[in-house]
Each structure stands twice: as C-alpha cells, then as structure tokens.
Amino acid sequence: MDFYRGMWYNLSVKILGIETSCDETAAAIVEDGAKILSNVVVSQIDIFKEYGGVIPEVAARSHLEAMMPVVNKALSDASCTWDDIDAIAVTHAPGLLGSLLIGTLTARTLAVLHNKPLYAVHHLKSHVYANWLTDGPIPEFPLLALVISGGHTQILYMPGHNQFEIIGTTHDDAVGECFDKVAKILGLSYPGGPSIAKAALKGDASKYKFPHPKVEGLDFSFSGLKTAVLRAVQKDVGVPISYPSHQLMGLLSEQQVSDFAASFQRTAVEILAEKMEMARREHPEVKSIVVAGGVSANEELRKVFKDAFFPVPSLSGDNGAMVGTAAYYEIQSGVKPTDPYTLNIYPRVSIEN
C-alpha cells in the first residue's frame, strides 16, 4: 500500500469504520469501498425500549463498554490484524455528543497507536454511501439523495463523489423522529419506525386523513403531522386535547392502533414522495435517486420509490461499513487524513463542508 497526497495507489484498501453517533456501537472492515469483510453492530435498543427513547448519558456509557470488544470482533471476523488495516474512519458529526466522543476518542487513539491515517466522516454522508455496498448496480452521478433518519430529513444534490448540496431540509422534526413520536402516542415500542411498519400491516391506510404540510420548495415539516395524529386519536377516543398523550394508548383498540399506524405511514411516505418528485422535476439531469438513513428500511417507502437505490435493509440503520465506504470515496476524492491530535476541536456540522 502506498499513500501519497491523499490518494491510494494499490488496488486493495482495507478501512476500519467506526460508528457511535446514537445508540449503536459499530465497527466494520470494508475493502475498496465495496466489499464488507466484517460488520459488527451492538444495538442498545433493548436498554432504551423500556424508556421509549435514547438517554444520552446511558448511551455513552454503553458505547464505552462495547467499543473495544466490537472493534476486536470486526478485526477477527475479517481475519485481519492491524497490519492489514490501511486507514481508520470514524463518525465525527452529527450525533449525541457523549456517544460521538467515545467513537472519535477510540479512533484517534487507535490511529496514533497503530500509525494509521484517520478520516473523520459526516454521518449523513455515510448513510448515502451505504448504497455503494452492493453486488448489484451502483448509483450514477449527478444524483439526488433523500436522507431520512431519526435526526435528519434532507434532499441532497450530488454532482459527483463527495460533493453535497443541501436543496431541501426539515424546518422542525425529522421524519424518523415523527415515526418515533407517533409510535409513542399509539403505545408502540421504541424504535417507532419498525413498530409502526409492523402495526400498519394489519391496518387500513385510508381510514384517517392527515393534511400534508404546506412548506415552500423542497423543504419539509413533520411536527404538524405528529400533532394531527395526536388530535385524531384524542377525537376518536373522545377525550379533550388537554388529555395527556402518554395515557392514550390504553384507550385504543388493536385495530385502531393499526389503522392509525397505516394512515400515518401512508401520509409520511406520500409527503416524501411528493418532495422527491418536485426535486426530480427541478433537476431533470439527474441519473439516479438514492434513499438513505434508518427510515429507508421502510417497506412502504421502498414500494413507492420503485426506481430508486436503497441500501440492503441491514445497512439502512447505523453501521461501521458505510463509514468505511464513505471514507474510501473521500480518499478517492483527494481528502487528506485528519490530525488525530486535533479532531473534535472544529467539528464539521454540515455535510456541505
């Protein structure tokens, strides 16, 4: 392996990707940005199910416990030693501060200890690059990416590798957050996305009508949809709007829960589809549509966005493989490694820079 001016000159590049931005402790080894040699994800979902959401302090402590065993398992699953690793990549921003610190401090220490170049990768970039982890066709540029996670809802224009322009974003809640909050109203377990999708299978999606937000251009708003569901549930069970939302679940029948889940899910998917259709009309030159982030696991969405690229379902959520792939394309684009001693001093919060 030769490393010169930010470019690799050998054919096989193995990158260790580390991800700890929220409640998954993850590490993976990816070869040439495409082939997964190992992919270890330890989820904290079982801890947070009880609370209905992530507690940042608890998440950071869990990362601390799991981090090194996860990294060591990623190495052993890939039959790699540190000598085989060409670079370390880590999620740098955005995310929960305590969680990010565990991943970045681990990566910084390992980079110094094993003398490896370190790449600090933006989390949303990694989600987009999960679409390159496939044996099938890969997206072509220019492309439009819909990034939908628990913290973000953005439409990105990508003229080429590692080039991002945000052309649409949410004014308030992210769509994943909306799934999580509606699930809570309906008494479904955390995380809300998969619970709503499951309940919706037995529901009538045309039972309740929810308004689409009137937001200009390619931007989104999801907080109104969450409130619209809350008001409809209160009306259906005959309680005033002052009635506490956390007490509603006991008043709903299983069929009502399913019907609300299906109607909400359909509305959320329609809103995303409308904005992507508008983006496509504004950018007729695009060759691919890419969907990324935790919400991209949603089956209804996959049915509606027929011609779009989606990550393989197991890579829709947070994982280290997508971090390794994103770093690979940063390297190919001439990005220099980060100084492991100064990382975190100037966090990059936007994907655009």
Ligand code: KG4
């Ligand atoms: O990308 P991700 O794993 O973490 C963040 O970067 O935020 O996304 C998590 C979000 C959660 O809000 C979760 O409810 C949602 O993705 N999600 C889904 C599905 N699976 C996960 N939303 C809708 N349908 C799903 N099947």
Ligand code: ZN
């Ligand atoms: Zn994520």
